[in-house]
Amino acid sequence: MIKPGLACLLSVILSCNANNEKYGEWSVAGGSKENIRYSSLKQIDTANVKSLRIAWVYNTGDADTTNRSQIQCSPIIVDNVLYGTSPMLKLVALDAATGALKWQFDSRDSTQNKRWRSRAMNINRGVTYWEERDDKRILYSVGSVLFAINAETGKLITDFGEEGGVDLLKGLGRDVDHLYVMPTSPGMIYKNLYIVGGRTNENLPAAPGHIRAFDVKTGKQQWIFHTIPQPGEYGYDTWKDTAAYRFAGAVNNWSGFSLDEKRGIVFAPTGSAAFDFYGGKRLGDNLFANCLIALDAATGKRIWHFQTIRHDVWDRDLPTPPALVTITREGKKIDAVAQPTKHGYVFVFERETGKPVFPIEEMKVPTHTELIGEELSPTQPAPVLPEPFARQTFTEADLNALVPDSSYQDIKQRFNRYLNGHMFDPPSKQGTVVFPGFDGGAEWGGPAFDPASGWLYVNANEMPWILKMIDAEEDEDYLETYARAGARLYRQHCMSCHGPDRRGAGNYPALIGMDKKYAIGQFHELLANGRRMMPSFKQLTQQEKEAIASFVLERKQEQSKRFVPEKNKIDSNELQPYSFTGYNKFLTKEGYPAINPPWGTLNAINLNTGKIEWRIPLGEFPELMAKGIPATGTENYGGPAVTAGGVLFIAATRDSKFRAIHKKTGEILWETVLPAPGYATPSVYAVNGKQYVVIACGGGKLGSRSGDAYIAFALPD
Numbered sequence: 001m002i003k004p005g006l007a008c009l010l011s012v013i014l015s016c017n018a019n020n021e022k023y024g025e026w027s028v029a030g031g032s033k034e035n036i037r038y039s040s041l042k043q044i045d046t047a048n049v050k051s052l053r054i055a056w057v058y059n060t061g062d063a064d065t066t067n068r069s070q071i072q073c074s075p076i077i078v079d080n081v082l083y084g085t086s087p088m089l090k091l092v093a094l095d096a097a098t099g100a101l102k103w104q105f106d107s108r109d110s111t112q113n114k115r116w117r118s119r120a121m122n123i124n125r126g127v128t129y130w131e132e133r134d135d136k137r138i139l140y141s142v143g144s145v146l147f148a149i150n151a152e153t154g155k156l157i158t159d160f161g162e163e164g165g166v167d168l169l170k171g172l173g174r175d176v177d178h179l180y181v182m183p184t185s186p187g188m189i190y191k192n193l194y195i196v197g198g199r200t201n202e203n204l205p206a207a208p209g210h211i212r213a214f215d216v217k218t219g220k221q222q223w224i225f226h227t228i229p230q231p232g233e234y235g236y237d238t239w240k241d242t243a244a245y246r247f248a249g250a251v252n253n254w255s256g257f258s259l260d261e262k263r264g265i266v267f268a269p270t271g272s273a274a275f276d277f278y279g280g281k282r283l284g285d286n287l288f289a290n291c292l293i294a295l296d297a298a299t300g301k302r303i304w305h306f307q308t309i310r311h312d313v314w315d316r317d318l319p320t321p322p323a324l325v326t327i328t329r330e331g332k333k334i335d336a337v338a339q340p341t342k343h344g345y346v347f348v349f350e351r352e353t354g355k356p357v358f359p360i361e362e363m364k365v366p367t368h369t370e371l372i373g374e375e376l377s378p379t380q381p382a383p384v385l386p387e388p389f390a391r392q393t394f395t396e397a398d399l400n401a402l403v404p405d406s407s408y409q410d411i412k413q414r415f416n417r418y419l420n421g422h423m424f425d426p427p428s429k430q431g432t433v434v435f436p437g438f439d440g441g442a443e444w445g446g447p448a449f450d451p452a453s454g455w456l457y458v459n460a461n462e463m464p465w466i467l468k469m470i471d472a473e474e475d476e477d478y479l480e481t482y483a484r485a486g487a488r489l490y491r492q493h494c495m496s497c498h499g500p501d502r503r504g505a506g507n508y509p510a511l512i513g514m515d516k517k518y519a520i521g522q523f524h525e526l527l528a529n530g531r532r533m534m535p536s537f538k539q540l541t542q543q544e545k546e547a548i549a550s551f552v553l554e555r556k557q558e559q560s561k562r563f564v565p566e567k568n569k570i571d572s573n574e575l576q577p578y579s580f581t582g583y584n585k586f587l588t589k590e591g592y593p594a595i596n597p598p599w600g601t602l603n604a605i606n607l608n609t610g611k612i613e614w615r616i617p618l619g620e621f622p623e624l625m626a627k628g629i630p631a632t633g634t635e636n637y638g639g640p641a642v643t644a645g646g647v648l649f650i651a652a653t654r655d656s657k658f659r660a661i662h663k664k665t666g667e668i669l670w671e672t673v674l675p676a677p678g679y680a681t682p683s684v685y686a687v688n689g690k691q692y693v694v695i696a697c698g699g700g701k702l703g704s705r706s707g708d709a710y711i712a713f714a715l716p717d
Helices: 004-022 405-417 482-493 520-529 542-552 622-626
Strands: 053-059 076-078 081-085 091-095 101-105 128-132 135-142 145-150 165-167 188-190 193-196 211-215 221-225 258-260 265-269 291-296 302-307 323-329 332-340 346-350 360-364 379-383 432-434 448-450 455-461 465-467 469-471 578-580 600-606 611-617 641-643 647-650 657-662 668-673 683-687 690-699 706-714
Touching: 076 128, 076 683, 128 188, 188 258, 258 323, 291 332, 323 448, 346 379, 448 641, 482 542, 520 542, 641 683
Parallel strands: none
Antiparallel strands: 053 706, 076 081, 081 091, 091 101, 128 135, 135 145, 145 165, 188 193, 193 211, 211 221, 258 265, 265 291, 291 302, 323 332, 332 346, 360 379, 432 465, 448 455, 455 600, 469 578, 600 611, 641 647, 647 657, 657 668, 683 690, 690 706
């Protein structure tokens, strides 16, 4: 007979062993289906991490330095094989101990893929593994096509979908063939279902961002959850225009999912409705935009939801899947879901019911707007705890004082011209300061969670942006020549990313000198297929594409041609009275953020108490460090991974460094310089008892050089 005390101890040991086994692999892009990016491996610890060395390097060989290609993939490791993607979205299988290539699949290679070659290229943040006995598959998307690949051979599984692929533009309930749905994050496996969302356009026209499940074996669609509710469905009355479901777009899950496999609940965060910055044609709260939705993974039925932003006009998508955590409150263990946001909050709910773990209050927010037809929500939800992990206000006292006085006076004058002072100040014609900015607070890298302590680790951006609205041009009197039509179409479709002067904006490149990079045929192909963050513009007519080409490529001989607009081509619901001037960061003359540092941070949040345990600047500018200025932090993309060895690993920063940080104190224990910035989340795994940590070094964002390397680190033998 086992004594009660011994039985309790045995239970704890068995539980720990189960957890160690569960979190000892990295077979899912988030480390596990709970998306906590935690490894129970502890061979690498706080004492020996400083001895890390490069174990292997694999170069994919297809970086596009001219067009700033990227690798944002967090690779998975199954049976000692690492699966990841290249800048051009080749799928590679590597020996996880040596980095040696086992096979690669290239969707553009006609010998490997006969049906689906001419598709747009997009960003990829991970792939998904499924197996049933000898049937082992990798599922991943290139453009709008979901592929199933034999995990052992790298060959297309041709009885999946149509010749190995599923067209994700089909089955949404609307004709969106001229639009795009491009998954950037890996889907989630539940039994024999592959659950997937996708990136859509953020302006109209846009495809709806409905969430779907497909049979892993056949590729047949099994269920659909309408993120834009249809008549008779829950949430339909939150759109004042009862026909909105016919034309409204986005409300999409682009960041991926988390899964409570035992309970059969999949958690889906969603983005805003299109058009992002004007809601006069989508009045109401707009469910299920900006929601964390708990769905029955088997059927797609809603269990509960919470809307973090009502009637979003700030592009405050939920940027990452939540972390499924177990925390202790008032002596009670709670299985919870923790959802970070772009505006610096973490919302924490009980997993089964959606009941808030910490109180959530209604914050009164500005409602006056000069934009005709707009109606803003009078309140927005704000959790009392956990404490915000990013600053949420930006006043004149916060202006960047590190720059020379002339530069300081410049940002001060500009700041006082803009609408500022509240993180929910509405879009305006004078320009509105959006802070935290369009890219966080939290971003797609997501948080890491340590089950032993109950601490959540979140990296954040603190970059101010300027949102400026302008009146849209009238069509009929304006479209006369290719030159004028091209300029107008550029403003309608391209300005939001590349700026009114084509000099680039935010993380989007300049289009000056495109005539030297692209022949006319190549440019038309780019418009038709898109590339990475650039959507496809298949909805444009040939004449419209020619007009844009004449404008962007400065083809003077064509700009005088007569442009004849097609009558009734555009649905009146898609015509917006306002546009915006692009994703423009608020910077000093020297190119630094207009706010005082930190500009990027790493935060440890105790989810048992809701308190911040430590915060450090993440990243540095060498030229400022040389002047004796302490680390300021930089913008960062990609997230952390935390281990039982007490170490937090993170790259993410524009300074190209990869860091190991003490998870209890925030002390930097080790760092190394990568060949290109690691804008991705690292993966932690073991082969034959040896622990590795691997990071994709793709660069490309924030003006950094592009790379093509996966680099694995380990302790010396």
